Amino acid sequence: MAMCVATGLRRIAGLLVVGMALAALTSGTAFAVGSLSPGSKALAPGSSCVGDPNDMRRNHMRYLNHDRDRAVQRGNRSINHSLVGCIDCHAGREASGTPIPVSDKGQFCASCHTYTGIRINCFQCHSQVPEER
């Protein structure tokens, strides 16, 4: 019985922690504007994301997966969520103007993925910097 109570308490505590983390994520306090990479177009005045930033933080992977299939298999480029678009806007730049790969340490993609312990494989194949040639 005591064991059960202990497990129950641990479970509740675990749920609380997860809940708080989610609340922090959705309210945007954990990743404020500061997480945008210096030098990226996303920091330009008047620029806005293709979706609500809180929604994008949580669901960008679903949108990207959905739209990649439309783009590749149906040749539909009128999609709203493209990885190239993300990178174009969110790649940071050095003072010299050279773009920095988005999953370099501390950069836009890496900052969250490292924090949440996510290992993605987008950039095994996809370019991490905006096209400039």
Place this chain on the structure above:
Amino acid sequence: MSDDLNKSSAHGVDSVCVEPALEQQQRRAFLRNTVIAAGAAVVAPGLLITVAKATGSGDVTSNQRWGMLIDTDKCASGCTACVEACETENGIDLVVQPKRNPDHLWEQQRPQWIRKVKLQDQQTGVVTNLPIMCQHCEKPPCCDVCPTGASFKRADGIVMVDRHICIGCRYCMMACPYKARSFIHQHVAEQRSHAPRGIGCVESCNLCAHRIDRDQGGEVTTACQDACAAAGHHAILFGDLKDPESALAKALAEQTSRQIRADLELNTGVRYTNI
């Protein structure tokens, strides 16, 4: 019908909270809209289809089938303009030879979407040059053998690999009669934005699908066609096989052309003259 509705609204439980007049209004509005929609569909189905296409989803359709005609008489010996243009366009030149990979192996294994082939008639000694790439079959053997559905044919006839699904088994490479497919053996550090590429996937010519899909009006061309024309040969003609007004369809209607390995009855989208 309306009697039935009246009855059910008079005695039905769910209509208790709704004012009879309001409900009447809602039903009228609903009926009116239904009648309007049905009328529009009956009166002008053609108009509706046009509107749907104009504002529509943007998916490629089977109203088009992309293809090529290659005039081997115009293809010059020693010229590799199309190959180089393809490599630049699709970022193949960014794949570097691994240090441990000897030259002869690299030459066999490096990715190549288009290659020059030289044929010689053993009786007469006549030499024919031609570029060979994915022939974009109507019935592609690569798609038949693909265990995951990664090899697929788009609605507009382009045969492609969806590398999100490709597991790198290379069955398609064995199945292709044209040796058109390449496998990426090593990590690739740099890619072009429109041409992703990574270790463990198969790839081949996609008729510059990124150009077709980003088409802003005007004539679509492929990188190899542009390069061939720039080199002054004009051996490659790209276009829509299904559009009778396209330069490609007209050229095909005027002269005899052949499919390579026509005996396989794959109905290739790429055709050749003078071989």
